[in-house]
Amino acid sequence: MGGLFVPDTYVHVAPSDIEMNVASMIWGVSIGFAVFTFSKGVRQTWGIWKRTRTVTAYVALIWIEWLVCFLLSPILWFYIWGSIEPSFALFVIILILWTLQIQCIIQIIINRIALLKRDRTRIRQLQWSSVLIIGLINISVFCIWIPAQLQISGTYITINYYWDRIEKAIFAIVDVSLNVYFVRLIRSKLISNGLTKYYPLFYFNCAMISVSITLDVILIASMSIGTGFVYSLFHPAVYGIKLYIELNMADLITKSVQGDNGSGAASGSGGNVYHNSSGAKQDKSGKGRGARSYWGGPGASGGDDKITAVRMKTLVTANGAGTTNSQDQEQGGIRRKVETEVVHEPKDEDAQSRTSSTEQLQKKFGIV
Numbered sequence: 001m002g003g004l005f006v007p008d009t010y011v012h013v014a015p016s017d018i019e020m021n022v023a024s025m026i027w028g029v030s031i032g033f034a035v036f037t038f039s040k041g042v043r044q045t046w047g048i049w050k051r052t053r054t055v056t057a058y059v060a061l062i063w064i065e066w067l068v069c070f071l072l073s074p075i076l077w078f079y080i081w082g083s084i085e086p087s088f089a090l091f092v093i094i095l096i097l098w099t100l101q102i103q104c105i106i107q108i109i110i111n112r113i114a115l116l117k118r119d120r121t122r123i124r125q126l127q128w129s130s131v132l133i134i135g136l137i138n139i140s141v142f143c144i145w146i147p148a149q150l151q152i153s154g155t156y157i158t159i160n161y162y163w164d165r166i167e168k169a170i171f172a173i174v175d176v177s178l179n180v181y182f183v184r185l186i187r188s189k190l191i192s193n194g195l196t197k198y199y200p201l202f203y204f205n206c207a208m209i210s211v212s213i214t215l216d217v218i219l220i221a222s223m224s225i226g227t228g229f230v231y232s233l234f235h236p237a238v239y240g241i242k243l244y245i246e247l248n249m250a251d252l253i254t255k256s257v258q259g260d261n262g263s264g265a266a267s268g269s270g271g272n273v274y275h276n277s278s279g280a281k282q283d284k285s286g287k288g289r290g291a292r293s294y295w296g297g298p299g300a301s302g303g304d305d306k307i308t309a310v311r312m313k314t315l316v317t318a319n320g321a322g323t324t325n326s327q328d329q330e331q332g333g334i335r336r337k338v339e340t341e342v343v344h345e346p347k348d349e350d351a352q353s354r355t356s357s358t359e360q361l362q363k364k365f366g367i368v
Contacts, residue, residue, distance in 0.1 A: 005088035010151050015080050019226040023080050026233045030073040033240040037066055040247045058111050065104040065243050069236040072097045076232045091146045094232070099138045101239050102171060106130050108246050109178045115253065116185040130174065137167050165220055172216035175242075179209045201249075201256045208245050215241060 015023070045059050075094065078084045110130060114123045140163070147153070148160035183205050190198040215238045222231040 006086055006150060007152065010086070012082075012086070013227045014082065015230065016226060019230050020081065022225060023077055023230050023233050026230075026237050027073050027077050030069065030233075030237040030240050033237070033244050034066065034070050037240060037244045037247060040244070040251070041066060044247060044250060058108070061104045061108050061111070062243065062247065064100055065108065065239065068097045068101045068104070069240040069243065072101070072236040073233060076236070080229060080233070086149065088146065088150065091149050092142075095138075095142055095145065098141075098235060101235065102134055102138065103131065105239055105242055105246070106134060106174065106178070108243070109175070109182070112246070112249060112253070113178065113182050113185065116182070116189050130178075134171070134174070137170060141167060165223060168216065168220050172213065172220075175212055175216070176209060179205060179212065183209070198256050201252050204252055205249065208249070211245065212242065 041062050044062070048056055048059055072094070075084070075090075075097075079086070079090065084090060107127065107130070110123065110127050113126070117123055144156060144160050144163055147156040151157065183202060186198055186202045186205065191202060219231065219234050219238050222234045225231060
């Protein structure tokens, strides 16, 4: 064949018409999702740039993932078509792009988890553990897949036949595990604390877990199509769809944070007014003596001012949403904050004087 490190015994098996038709359709799907993902990625990138004026790790990850998926499809299609000859360099380039594809999508999911998990040490452990585990698998694929594609020996081809399916199953398990962890965090950190507006995010992520499993099953099943190389075109298609799902997930998180909780406590503005709140006790005369010591010590409420209302405002913020390792995210991801405002009515000397005079007249004339 003339390619680098290709043995003289190499046998090129031309794809059938059905295989080329399948490959072309999958490439078309990849191009379609690449266009939609590009549009959504530009909007999110511009929004993050306006807020931070920096290129965050999240932005870098989504664009690396998009570029890899976009470049990998035509390379694989032209190789199957026969326009690109097999060579050691070609297979190394394919695996490098594939490695970036896997690593980036996993880190994007962990970035989403970091919005809810405030333990930065735990997040870093999760990031590096994923890099290490997936990196070891990537190295094993380099050692097995390339010799198998170069047809070095029948042993490599047999090992690659089984290991290729096993490693894809491992990636699917890691993907699903991280998404299930994110769902549990939504349930325990947000919904269980009364933030019911996150139910759509919860249900959407549950549905996307099913979609992700389906995509991984399709990817593994595609390895049995024809000569066995057409499945490689399913990789950029599947991970392009997963990237599009992640971008939609980021949009839904933003909308959920900015939305109304349904109980009147809106995020970022407004709030409920609770009269005669138990936090600020009033005596029979309506004077806030209890509130005076409770809200900052003696004299904090201005003496005997009357408390007319206690306003409580719930703020839900997504510090660092869409960013990884940023200063905001170091302080925590999605956070709930309750602000309480005590409204005082200044003491009316004239009213007290009028009340005292009225009482004296009533006593004088025996009016009870």
